[in-house]
Amino acid sequence: MAKPSFSQEVANLLYAAKGNPLNTCIQCGTCSGSCPSVEFMDHTPRRLIGLVLADMKDEVMNSNTYWYCASCFQCTVRCPSDIDIAETMYALKRYSIWKHIHQEGLVGPTFSETFVKVIFRSGRSFEPVMATSYLFSSGLKEWIQEAAMATGLMLKGRLPVLPPRIKRLDNFKRMIGKVIPLGGES
Amino acid sequence: MKQFAYFPGCSLEKIALSYNQSTVETTKVVGIELKELEDWNCCGATAYFHVDELLAYTLCARNLAMAEKENLDLVAPCSACFKNSYFTNQALKKDPDLAEHINVALQEDDLHFSGSIEVKHLLEVFVKDVGFEEVKAQVTHPLEGLRVAAYYGCQIMRPRKDHEDVEQPVFFEGLMAAIGAEPVPFPLRLTCCGGSLLISSREAALSMIHNLLKNADDNGAAVIATACPLCQINLECYQPQVNQEYGTNYHIPVVYFTQLVGLAFGLPDKAIGLGSELISATPLAQYAA
DSSP states (O other): OOOOHHHHHHHHHHTOOOOOOOGGGGOOOOHHHHHGGGGSSSSOOHHHHHHHHTOOOHHHHHHHHGGGGGOOOHHHHOTTTOOOOOHHHHHHHHHHHHTTTTOTOHHHHHHHHHHHHHHHHSSSHHHHHHHHHHHSSSHHHHHHHHHHHHHHHHTTSSSSSSSSOSSSSHHHHHHHHHSHHHHHHH | OEEEEOOOGGGGTTTTTTHHHHHHHHHHHHTTTEEEEEEEOOTTTTTHHHOOOOHHHHHHHHHHHHHHHHOOEESSSHHHHHHHHHHHHHHHOOHHHHHHHHHHGGGGGGGOOOOOOOOOEEEHIIIIIIOHHHHHHOOOBBBBEEEEOOOOSTTTTSOSSSOOOOSSSHHHHHHHHHHEEEEOTTTTTTTTOOOOOOOOOOHHHHHHHHHHHHHHHTTTTTEEEEESSHHHHHHHHHHHHHHHHTTOOOOOEEEEEEHHHHHHOOOGGGGTTOOOOOSOOGGGGGGGG
């Protein structure tokens, strides 16, 4: 069997999305015009879809575009071809995490993975652990800003000290084990 | 007395405790009983779906199955918890094969998803289940003259659920008017706060927060009302950083809509978590005459 092309692989990752396939894109640019973080992306969403359809895998995977998607779904609700564009960005994120390919220096992949690991351990999210996933990669100014804010929140009693846990954690972990291989995480 | 299963979500335990407090207190006043899910887990925010779809559905389905056990519709005050729970519910209802697969996993916690309940955001409960008339009837301290920017954010409205108007909603402003406040024009009310980009792509998020603060300020808002903990945290806690980056001097209180409703209901500050904000919202109390 012939190896699927990159655009076919991306299409396969979208099996659960409700929208139309990417090849119905008319390149109108409504997505790019609606995107709140487009000015920080190296390719606009419209162009990224064009690159996927042209099977330009390296160009797509090495772009920061899909990791700059904030999940606001503005593109998805406006697309005249009914393509679920935000979901396409999710698919590319999953592909990027599975294949360990993404632009260097991005925090998004580590953050997502750390987040999920925290949930595996406790069932609940815990901000201080999340912070470690990104603060190590940021500069001194960001450290100082975050520390000042954390102090403010702590003084107002808004930061947790102990990580919260769900009660039926053993059941929870077995449940996760039924859907994905846990590796060293159990 | 209408009952709902209540899924507060991780943020409401601590960083957005005031949202939890004001939710519990204001719903009591309008005859809504919230029964907290006894062992809810994190909805995954935006992270689960980045890593694995099946895992994301399973974790959200666990909460849904607990609500089903109580035979109650699920209400979430956080936009991300709402969106993830809502769309997981919808996906599993539509795809029996997916539901069957996930039910195998749920067995490990003696739970079962059957698709028997609905998922609502807290704002929708106030607007539809309670209604503006009932809200008005409970107002003892109308917030006259309080200029409020009603901020919808993203995941309450989007993705689209049916054929509803996702471009020109008016219900949040309607609720603010029902408590006597004056909703100001706020063109960016549906534009993203940056969400978790604050962590992964700080520069982009700060720019998005700056746009929102400027838009609210330009329209003379004295306060921004939110219906999501992430929106609240981004818009409030990062104001000093926006000011530093953009040479601005914003100092706009950002509160949960339930806190404003609570003020109008005459509830004491402490009961609705006023006083825990970094940008003091206590001046707002003067409007609750």
